[in-house]
Amino acid sequence: MDYGEAVVMPGLIDVHSHLDDPGRAEWEGFPSGTMAAAAGGITTLIDMPLNSVPSTVSEETLKLKTKAAKGRIFVDVGFWGGLVPDNAVNTETLERLLKAGALGLKSFMVNSGINDFPMTNSSHIKAGLSVLAKYKRPLLVHAEVEQEVENDLDKADSPRSYSTYLKTRPASWEEAAVKELVELAKDTRPGGSADGAHLHVVHLVDARSSLQLIKEARSRGDSITAETCPHYLAFSAEEIPDGDTRFKCAPPIRDSDNRDKLWDALLDGDIDMLSSDHSPSVPQLKLFDEGDFLRAWGGVSSLQFVLPATWSYGRDHNVSLDQIASWWSERPAKLAGQDHKGSIAAGKQADIVVWDPDVEFELDDNHPVYLKHPSVSAYMGSKLAGKVMATFVGGNLVYKEGKHAAMACGALILAATDE
Template sequence: MRKIFRAERTLVGSQLVPAGVEVDTETGTIVAVRTGVEYAAALARDAAAQMDPGHASTGALVVNVPDEAILLPANVDCHVHVNEPGRTAWEGFASATEAAAYGGIATIVDMPLNSIPPTTTTDALAVKRAVTAGQLFVDVGLWGGAVPENLGQLEELWAQGVCGFKCFLVDSGVPEFPPLLGADFGRAMAEVASFGGLMIVHAEDPDVLGSIPPWSSRRYADFLRSRPHEAEVRAVQTVIEQVRRHGTRAHILHVSSAQALEPIAQAKAEGLPLTAETCPHYLIFDSDAVPDGASEYKCCPPIRDPGNQRELWQGLIAGVLDCVVSDHSPSTVEEKTKGGGDLAQAWGGVSSLQVTFPSMVDAAAERGIGIERVSEWMSAGPARVAGLPGKGRLEAGADADLIWYEPGRAICIDGGRLAHRNKLTAYTGRVLSGSVRRTMIGGKTIFDGFDLAEPSGQLLRRGS
C-alpha cells in the first residue's frame, strides 16, 4: 500500500516546508518527498481528478497531518542502557521501547553494559537478541563492548552486526565490565582499526579521578569536585592520541565539560575520524540549580555550571558536537537513593528517554534555536554515529519512520506516569510547551497520541 503524508510544515533538509512524503508500507520505506513545484503539481492533479481528500490520483491513500503539527523524521537515540537481561528490574526492552515510542524515538541503540552477561562475546550477543523477542515497540540496534578479556575477539562481534564497541577508561560501576587501562586501550584501538570498526568511549581519566580523596556528602558541589573538568579533557586527549596513531574511528560519549570542545574541534580540523555527543541533562540543567541530596540528577560525568552549559550549546551549534542523545541510565529506586541522598553512594545515571525530545525543543527555543536543528541533532546525527543510514531523514530510500510533533500540545512531566520501569527522574515537574502526537515506523503508526500498537519493532544490524 502507498500512503502520502501531507503537511504544511515538513522538515526537508534543514527547512520546514509544505511537502508530501510518499511511503510504501510494504517495504517500510520512503518512495518520494515532494516539495515546491512538484508538490503543488501533485495537489493540482488530485484537484483536477476530483479526488476525495483521502486519496491521490495515483491511488495512494492520503494522510493529512493536522495544521497544528509538524512532520519530522523520527528520532534515533544511540545511547540507551536497557539493562536486560540480568538487571531487568532497572529497565527492560518492553518498558524502554514503549517509552521511546511515546517520546518520538523510533530507534534506540542499547549499551552493552549493565546487562548480565554484558554484550562482550558472540554468545552474550545471542542471549541479548533472544530476550528481545516480542518485546520491541521500536527498532533496536546493539553496541558491543570492549573489555580486557575480549581483546583479540572484537572482529567476531563486528561480523555479527554490532554498531561498534563501548569502552571505559575508568571504573564502569559494574564489575563485569572492567575498563581498558594503560596499554589495553591502545591494543583495543589498534584492533578496532584493523577491521574498520568504531570505538565509543566513556572519557574520564583514571589518574585524575584516582587523585581525588574519598568523600561522602549530600552536597552536589562536593560531587562536582569529585569529577573535575580535567578528567574529561585528559581522557579526550588520550582518545585523540590513539585515533591519530592508529586511524581508529572513535566517538566521545556524553561530553559534559566544555573544556573538551577545543581538543575535539582541533582533532576534527586535523581530519581525524572523531565524533562526539552530549546529552539533554547537560544542556537543560545546571549545577547551580541541582538540590543537595537529589540523586536523580547524579550522572558521570556530571552536570556542570551555567557558563559551561552555554559553551556546550555553542559547541552544538558550531558542529563540534555531532548529536544529542539521552544516556538513559536508570536503576531501581533503592540503588538511586542508596545512602539517603549521599551522592557518593547513589547510582549515577539520569532517567529521561521518554521526555528528551520535547524537553530539548523547549530548551532550544529559549535560546532562539528552531526545532529543525533539534531534529537534526536527535535523528540524523545519532543515526550517522551508529551506522544506521536508513534512519533519521526524510528522503527517498530512507526508512519511513516519522513523527508528528505538536508545538502547542503542552504536557507536565509526571515521573510516576512515564513508561520507564523506575519512575525517579530529574525531569519531574517540568512543563513543556509541546509533545509528540504520533510516532510511526515504516509508515505504520505505533503511537497515536493515546494508544500504543502491539510490539512490532525490529532488531537492527549495523548498516540497516
C-alpha cells in the same frame, strides 16, 4: 492522516541508551524502555553493552541480548558491543562479536561501576581501533581518566550536597581522557593504522579544555566526533537541590557557564549530536540513603523526555527544527551505520514522529510515563513543551495519543558483514 500544523520529522535515533535487559530488567527492560522511546518520538535505539547481565562483550552475550529483545520491542533496536581488556587482547573474540552484528564497540577509561565491564587503557583502545578499521565501525568511549583530586573532601562536606559529588569528579578527568584519545585518533587518518575506524566521545560535558582538544584533532583530519545529552543542556550544578540524587550522573552536570558553552558548541557544530544516556535503576539504588550523592547510582533516566527537553530548553537559544533533526536523526544514523534511516526521503525507512511544539505539559503523576521507574527521573516535576502525537516505525503506527500498538513490532538491527 492529517495532523494539521503539527511537525512531521524523522524519528529520533538514540545512540546511547541502557535498557539493562537481560539480567537487570527490573531496572528497565526492552518492553518498558521501547514503549517510553516510542512515546517520546524515538524510533531507533542503540543499546549499550553494560548494565545488563552479562555485559555484551562476545558473540555469545550478544545472542543473549537479541534473544531477550526479539518480539518485545516497540521501536527498532541495535546493539553496541563492549571493548574490555580481555577481548582487546583477543582479536578473534572481537571479530566474532562484530561479525555477529554489533554496530561498533564501547569502552570506559574509568571504572564503569559494573564488575564484568572493566575499564580500558590506551593500549586496549588502540587494539580495538585496529580491529574496527577492518569493519569501518566506530568506537564509543566514556572519556574520563581518574586523576588525583586537588580538593580532598573533609568532614564539613555533606554527602547530600551536589557540590561534594562535583569535587570528586572534576573536569580535569575528562580533559586527561580526551588528551589520550586525540593521540589515538591520529591513527584514524587516511593511511593510518586504524584508517576506517572512528572515535566517538560519548556524553561530553567539559565545554572548555576537552572540547578544544577535539576541535583541534578534527582540524587535523582525525576521525573523531562527540555527543552531549539534554540533561547537561537543561540543568546546572547550582540548581541541584541537596539530596536530590536523581541528578547524579557521570560525568557530572557542571555549572551554568559550562552549560552555556555546551549550547554554543552544539549550535556551532563542534558537538555533533545528542543522545539520552538513559541510565535507570531501581529507586532503592538511585534514591540511596535519603540523598547520599556519593553512594547513589549514577545515571539520568530520560528516554521518554529528550525531544521535549531539547525543544523546551533550546527555544532560549533559537534552536530550529532542522537542527533538532540533525542532532537527533541524521548524524546519529551515520554514526550507527544506518544510512537507510535519519531523514524523510524517497528510499529511506518510514521512521517518523509527529509532534506539536506549542503544547506544554507538566511531568507529574497525571502524565503517562512508560519508564519502569518514573520517580527516579530528574525530569519529573518539570514543565516541558513539545507533545508527541504519533510515532511511526517502518511505516507502522506504534504510538498515538497515549496508546501503543497491540504488538511489539520493532526490528532488531544487526550489522551486515561481507564475510
